[in-house]
Amino acid sequence: MHGDTLSPPSTPVLTVCGATGAGKSSLINALVQAEVQAVGVTPTTSQAKQTQATLASGIPVYLLDTPGLAEAGRHESYLAALFDVLQKTDILLWVIGYDNRALDLDLEILRKIRAVSPHTPLLVLGNAIDRASRNFDPESFDPLGGQSGAEKAVADWLGYLEKTLAAVAPNGLMACAAGEACDDIRHQYNLAAVSARIEELLPESRRLHWQAHEKSLSERQQKGKKLILTACAAAGTVGLVPLPGVDLTLLITDLVALLLSLSKLYGRSFSQDSARALVVAGLSALASPIILHSVGKFVPVLGSLLGAGFAAATTYALGTACQRILEADQPFDLTSFTQAVREISKEYWTKEP
Numbered sequence: 001m002h003g004d005t006l007s008p009p010s011t012p013v014l015t016v017c018g019a020t021g022a023g024k025s026s027l028i029n030a031l032v033q034a035e036v037q038a039v040g041v042t043p044t045t046s047q048a049k050q051t052q053a054t055l056a057s058g059i060p061v062y063l064l065d066t067p068g069l070a071e072a073g074r075h076e077s078y079l080a081a082l083f084d085v086l087q088k089t090d091i092l093l094w095v096i097g098y099d100n101r102a103l104d105l106d107l108e109i110l111r112k113i114r115a116v117s118p119h120t121p122l123l124v125l126g127n128a129i130d131r132a133s134r135n136f137d138p139e140s141f142d143p144l145g146g147q148s149g150a151e152k153a154v155a156d157w158l159g160y161l162e163k164t165l166a167a168v169a170p171n172g173l174m175a176c177a178a179g180e181a182c183d184d185i186r187h188q189y190n191l192a193a194v195s196a197r198i199e200e201l202l203p204e205s206r207r208l209h210w211q212a213h214e215k216s217l218s219e220r221q222q223k224g225k226k227l228i229l230t231a232c233a234a235a236g237t238v239g240l241v242p243l244p245g246v247d248l249t250l251l252i253t254d255l256v257a258l259l260l261s262l263s264k265l266y267g268r269s270f271s272q273d274s275a276r277a278l279v280v281a282g283l284s285a286l287a288s289p290i291i292l293h294s295v296g297k298f299v300p301v302l303g304s305l306l307g308a309g310f311a312a313a314t315t316y317a318l319g320t321a322c323q324r325i326l327e328a329d330q331p332f333d334l335t336s337f338t339q340a341v342r343e344i345s346k347e348y349w350t351k352e353p
Helices: 024-032 075-086 104-116 149-165 191-201 204-238 246-265 272-285 287-296 302-327 334-350
Strands: 013-018 049-054 060-065 091-097 122-127 173-175
Touching (some): 024 049, 024 060, 024 091, 024 122, 024 191, 104 122, 104 149, 122 149, 122 191, 204 246, 246 272, 246 302, 272 302, 272 334, 302 334
Parallel strands (some): 091 122, 122 173
């Protein structure tokens, strides 16, 4: 816990297993919506690879892609590595590619998994059902009630899987298709439902903790935005001070106070010196506008109006940069902070009126 804020929950781990060619890596890419795992005709995963992903509900997870069964080489060494992974696994996803019916090895390993880890949720995914049809249409394809030859073939295969694996897959079977690429939506099927089912299988404590964390974060976001907007309004009046240098000193003082308030809101403790160092670095990132603003002070009225706008924009950029880093729970360093200030300042001046 940071102060009175809710600490982020530990990220759940989903372990993805199955035979070579089942489409494990493609499935991970589709769930993540990014090409994070290599995909190819030959085996592409020789050791477990961990990828961070976000479910449709917004819950972050780690997806652990394991070597295919045929790639394991020595059977016992594969099992030993898998059992080690299971110790930190929240949900096991067992992927079977269409229309594989040679399940003896799958059954043997799944029985051993259930014996070693009987309480770990295990979801079987009948993947790559798009292979059943040359004209696969994910919107109309219905493997449960469809009448086409492809739909009946998939239904028959799913029935076989369900019957064969019933004793070792207590959390059910789902049909899906990942396509060949993360954006291959023409060949992707039922992925949103898979994500929803995964969320249902997460331990209740994880789900409830994350929901409470998200609610707390949302409330802090709103409070943080209010702090920034209030500071922007105050900065506008500071910018109206017609004396060069005086308004900048006042602005720095107000910006330090804003960063300290934001850090307290997010449960991070800043010292006065640290906040001031960030403010100076942020202002340095906007050095050219500062010079223009100071020169403008020598032009009555026009200079003051430019100063008010600059002060508000600067406050918005520094405050928003600070809030984004705090929300991401990232460490503060001057380089990343100044880069964020530049990007947000550019957004501010180029946004639609």
